[in-house]
Amino acid sequence: MKLPESMQSKGLNVAIIMDGNGRWAARRGLPRVAGHRAGIASVRRIVEHAVDRGIARLTLYAFSSDNWRRPASEIQSIFWLLRAFLRLETQRLLRRGVRLQTIGRRDRLPKPVLREIEKAESATATGKCLHLCVALDYSSQESIARAAVGVTESLTNIGSSSLDIFKLMLTQALMMEGGEVDLLIRTGGEKRLSDFLLWESAYAELLFTDCMWPEFDKNDFDAALEEFHRRERRFGGLPTATLQSAASTV
Ligand code: IPE
Ligand code: IPE
Ligand code: MG
Secondary structure, eight states: OOOOGGGTTTTTTTEEEOOOOHHHHHTTTOOOHHHHHHHHHHHHHHHHHHHHHHOSSSEEEEEEEEGGSOOHHHHHHHHHHHHHHHHHHHHHHHHEEEEEESSSEEEEEEEEHHHHHHHHHTTTOOOOSSSEEEEEEOOOHHHHHHHHHHHHHHHHHOOOOHHHHHHHHHHHHHTTTTTOOOOOEEOOOOOOTTTTTTTTTOOOEEOOOOSOOGGOOOHHHHHHHHHHSSOOOTSSSSSSSHHHHHHHOO
């Protein structure tokens, strides 16, 4: 789908909860791991398309801190696929100007995966087109709590107890991770955030689709961007039409 010039999405911060891999596989009589494999192919497609559309930042929820509750064999397969993705895709990401980073805890990740992440992060560090953040062993509540502890320590050191300064510093600490989200998409039909970018999505436009992640393609992404551009963001203010009619009656 070709978007008109005005609908190009330069500079947007998009986040995606990539859900539905397991159900996609089950519907085809396949093991869940086949869904995760197909999900990786979807990641490749969507990252390419995000670059083409001029998206500034794309944060992909790949593994939540609660996903450790899954069977060990599924967790192993997910990390194996992730490692293979990083090994195979880093050069392509580099060529396309993508800077890859992960957010979330690193201390519980399998060591070979961590090594591959570090290699990919340093190889793509100069990427200027798209900032790709992969959320791994990620919990938004935990990252807010960690940031709050850090900010409290800094403020205690400087002897400040201002709530405004606390909020500003907390926002700064968290924005380093996910940035302020413009559009948050969740595939797979569920309508919840599952502990993803809670602070950063304060004014995000939310878009839930029944499409399973392995089936989410460029057209679906464009349709989501179109829907985003149709919405009016007010950030607590009044609709533009109301303001205009108020101005014309003064
Ligand atoms: C999302 O798909 C991928 C991960 C959580 C790793 P799911 O594996 O949650 O797929 P469903 O929700 O069971 O279909
Ligand atoms: C959210 O999906 C996490 C990822 C997509 C990585 P889940 O499938 O884990 O979420 P719940 O359990 O349905 O809330
Ligand atoms: Mg799920």
